[in-house]
Amino acid sequence: MDSNIYVENILDHYHNPRNFGKPEKFDIYRNEFNPLCGDKISVFIKLNKNIIEDIKFTGNGCAISQAAASILTEHIKGKDIEEIKQYGEHQIMELLGIKISHLRLKCALLSIKTIQNALNQ
Amino acid sequence: MKLMSKYLDVEKIKEDFPIFQRKIGNNQLIYLDSASTSHKPISVLDSISNFYKLHNSNVHRGIYTLSEEATTLYEESRLKVANFIGANDNEIIFTHGTTESINMVAKSLFSSYLKKGDEIITTNLEHHSNFVPWQYLSKKYGLKLIIWEISKEGNLDLGKLENLITDKTKLIAVTHISNVLGTINPIDKIAKIAHKNNSLILIDGAQSVPHTQINVKELNIDILAFSGHKMLATTGIGVLYVKKDILDKIDPSSFGGGMISQVTQEDSMWAPIPWKFEAGTPNIEGAISISAAIDYLNKVGLNNIHNHEMQLSKYASDLLVKIPGLQLYGPNIKSGIISFNLGKIHPHDISTVLDTQGIAVRGGHHCCMPLMKSLCINGTTRASFYLYNTFEDIEYLSKFLLKVKEVFK
Numbered sequence: 060m061d062s063n064i065y066v067e068n069i070l071d072h073y074h075n076p077r078n079f080g081k082p083e084k085f086d087i088y089r090n091e092f093n094p095l096c097g098d099k100i101s102v103f104i105k106l107n108k109n110i111i112e113d114i115k116f117t118g119n120g121c122a123i124s125q126a127a128a129s130i131l132t133e134h135i136k137g138k139d140i141e142e143i144k145q146y147g148e149h150q151i152m153e154l155l156g157i158k159i160s161h162l163r164l165k166c167a168l169l170s171i172k173t174i175q176n177a178l179n180q
Numbered sequence: 181m182k183l184m185s186k187y188l189d190v191e192k193i194k195e196d197f198p199i200f201q202r203k204i205g206n207n208q209l210i211y212l213d214s215a216s217t218s219h220k221p222i223s224v225l226d227s228i229s230n231f232y233k234l235h236n237s238n239v240h241r242g243i244y245t246l247s248e249e250a251t252t253l254y255e256e257s258r259l260k261v262a263n264f265i266g267a268n269d270n271e272i273i274f275t276h277g278t279t280e281s282i283n284m285v286a287k288s289l290f291s292s293y294l295k296k297g298d299e300i301i302t303t304n305l306e307h308h309s310n311f312v313p314w315q316y317l318s319k320k321y322g323l324k325l326i327i328w329e330i331s332k333e334g335n336l337d338l339g340k341l342e343n344l345i346t347d348k349t350k351l352i353a354v355t356h357i358s359n360v361l362g363t364i365n366p367i368d369k370i371a372k373i374a375h376k377n378n379s380l381i382l383i384d385g386a387q388s389v390p391h392t393q394i395n396v397k398e399l400n401i402d403i404l405a406f407s408g409h410k411m412l413a414t415t416g417i418g419v420l421y422v423k424k425d426i427l428d429k430i431d432p433s434s435f436g437g438g439m440i441s442q443v444t445q446e447d448s449m450w451a452p453i454p455w456k457f458e459a460g461t462p463n464i465e466g467a468i469s470i471s472a473a474i475d476y477l478n479k480v481g482l483n484n485i486h487n488h489e490m491q492l493s494k495y496a497s498d499l500l501v502k503i504p505g506l507q508l509y510g511p512n513i514k515s516g517i518i519s520f521n522l523g524k525i526h527p528h529d530i531s532t533v534l535d536t537q538g539i540a541v542r543g544g545h546h547c548c549m550p551l552m553k554s555l556c557i558n559g560t561t562r563a564s565f566y567l568y569n570t571f572e573d574i575e576y577l578s579k580f581l582l583k584v585k586e587v588f589k
Contacts, residue, residue: 063536064532065529065532065533065587065588070587070588095544096526096528096544096559097544097545097558097559098526120526121526121528121529122526122529122588123528123529160532163528163532166528
């Protein structure tokens with residue numbers, strides 16, 4: 060874990076987000092908003108039975124919220140939705156590989172919250 | 181060359197604030213968030229500790245030495261606050277902060293003064309605490325809330341107010357100093373327009389009372405709300421000033437112990453003002469801390485503090501505007517509050533990078549969502565100053581904003 064949260068990987072995902080944009084076809088859509096920061100994330104998920112076949116996102120906000128969405132969407136493609144529904148803070152922190160302060164945790168967790176709310180709706 | 185304040189010996193002042201002895205990581209603390217809360221001098225901390233060590237007991241309750249001492253200290257604090265803003269002591273109500281002060285008086289006004297069909301004017305410059313209560317209660321009781329909108333520069337235009345005010349306007353609720361843009365509103369002129377139209381004027385003084393001399397009688401303010409923690413005192417203590425003739429007319433909005441003179445099974449009679457507005461055991465040590473804070477502010481001199489901050493504000497504007505991609509908000513002449521954005525970098529990212537250098541600034545919407553909307557932004561980064569800030573603090577800020585740009589290039 061690095062004490063500087065703006066490590067190369069995070070900044071790379073922030074400047075060049077993967078899976079960014081609204082796809083033409085998707086099965087589930089959800090957007091969430093973090094009122095404290097103004098961070099916004101929308102996710103578009105295409106399912107093949109229980110498997111996340113494709114996922115894309117749009118949004119704007121701080122580097123952490125946007126990089127986390129990019130990294131997470133890359134990671135969960137091809138995974139079972141039941142597995143994703145179990146994800147918590149621990150899994151996201153491992154994926155990001157940085158130490159997030161309590162006050163910025165909401166930014167880091169916005170994308171998983173949006174995805175889980177999409178899958179549970 | 182190190183720039184020195186013409187008005188304050190800041191290095192000496194800093195020695196009175198224990199927090200500046202600690203480090204943030206390996207860095208000295210550069211605290212630029214006094215609009216959010218101020219730090220406390222040792223005299224304020226001692227006043228609280230002394231109260232608990234020597235005089236702790238409830239006020240207006242026990243007939244014994246400690247309670248008499250606590251009551252005397254508490255009521256002396258009230259008198260000191262009254263003198264500080266040019267009021268009478270029976271016009272000073274202790275609350276838990278600006279938000280509670282406004283909510284409390286709003287509920288009283290709605291229950292016993294305002295009527296359905298009346299109009300209230302507020303602005304889109306307000307902190308949510310001087311906006312949401314009026315919005316909620318106006319809807320609930322069938323009043324009309326009218327928004328006096330700021331100009332592009334972030335000022336309130338008095339001509340616009342003249343057009344908005346009608347014979348139905350019963351209250352104008354406006355901030356003295358904007359917590360985002362640093363706009364200093366012409367309270368005396370607004371009060372004149374209000375009174376000419378038989379309207380009351382309520383001032384949110386959270387950002388002004390700690391920084392500039394206010395006299396409620398000279399400005400002819402009907403209602404003033406402010407917080408202790410932004411003026412060197414502790415959190416959880418605030419002040420509500422209301423003119424005596426209004427206090428006599430309105431009902432309390434909180435009921436229980438301490439605020440009554442007599443209770444029967446059928447009815448209750450209220451205590452005299454101001455006590456009828458102070459239900460329950462008050463924040464005694466908070467009131468005592470405000471008294472110590474006022475002593476400290478008076479010793480330094482509020483005019484010196486105000487002039488010092490105006491200098492810092494001008495210096496900061498001139499320095500920050502030179503940073504490519506940096507946009508400043510608000511009027512040219514402003515109090516010690518500077519809001520800006522740096523390219524598209526999110527204010528929380530700016531705050532996090534600055535924190536690694538020991539610099540504390542605030543990022544976000546600052547509890548002013550209608551204002552953010554009018555500026556077409558989600559938030560700003562804000563630096564705000566007080567008596568313990570130096571020109572060097574601003575130079576650090578400017579220097580490390582360049583580092584922020586480097587990180588997000």
